[in-house]
Amino acid sequence: MLKKVALLVVGGVFASSALAQSELFKPDDLVKYRQSIYQVMSAQAKVMGSMAKGETEFDAEVVHERAQNLGNVAKLLGETYVPATEGVKDSNMLPAAWKDMDGFQDKGKAFGGALQELIAVSGEPDFDAKAARPAIGKLLKSCKACHDDYRAD
Ligand code: HEC
Numbered sequence: 001m002l003k004k005v006a007l008l009v010v011g012g013v014f015a016s017s018a019l020a021q022s023e024l025f026k027p028d029d030l031v032k033y034r035q036s037i038y039q040v041m042s043a044q045a046k047v048m049g050s051m052a053k054g055e056t057e058f059d060a061e062v063v064h065e066r067a068q069n070l071g072n073v074a075k076l077l078g079e080t081y082v083p084a085t086e087g088v089k090d091s092n093m094l095p096a097a098w099k100d101m102d103g104f105q106d107k108g109k110a111f112g113g114a115l116q117e118l119i120a121v122s123g124e125p126d127f128d129a130k131a132a133r134p135a136i137g138k139l140l141k142s143c144k145a146c147h148d149d150y151r152a153d
Pocket residue numbers: 013031034035036038039041042045070090091092093094097104105107108111139140142143144146147150151
């Protein structure tokens with residue numbers, strides 16, 4: 001089960017899908033869809049990040065649930081990375097991402113790996129704040145690593 005989630009996350013970052021081919025969505029709408037997914041991811045990440053920093057009370061179950069939520073929406077990203085979105089004005093995806101798809105995908109894989117680890121470790125009975133800090137930290141760093149190279153500020 002966990003493996004399946006991780007595969008979907010990693011696979012989802014680069015899958016080009018039937019959605020694009022079906023022309024159900026215009027490029028502008030795909031970018032809005034992509035940005036909305038990132039907003040949902042960001043909300044999950046914020047809850048976990050604030051627990052990792054000790055700003056809110058640690059709750060293992062909440063971390064586990066938020067990590068799974070993140071995986072569930074992240075798997076939808078892949079269908080928004082359609083080349084036709086490259087020219088959309090409101091997109092903050094840098095041209096570097098389209099030029100260096102391998103590098104972009106590597107960042108996606110690192111993110112998928114960190115998320116997979118967090119989903120697994122947060123489901124263990126002995127998961128506590130001490131174990132959560134590095135696992136959540138690694139995930140958040142994987143977001144930033146991609147943004148640093150491939151997203152406009
Ligand atoms: C593989 C690269 C990559 C990873 C990993 C990644 N992002 Fe992003 N993120 C992007 C790109 C590219 C954009 C710009 C999308 C656009 O505007 O077309 C973006 C945009 C965003 C936005 C702005 C959305 C908006 O409304 O414009 C937020 C918030 C965000 N990401 C949060 C996160 C969080 C939180 C994580 C980790 C849990 C994460 N991202 C992981 C590449 C990534």
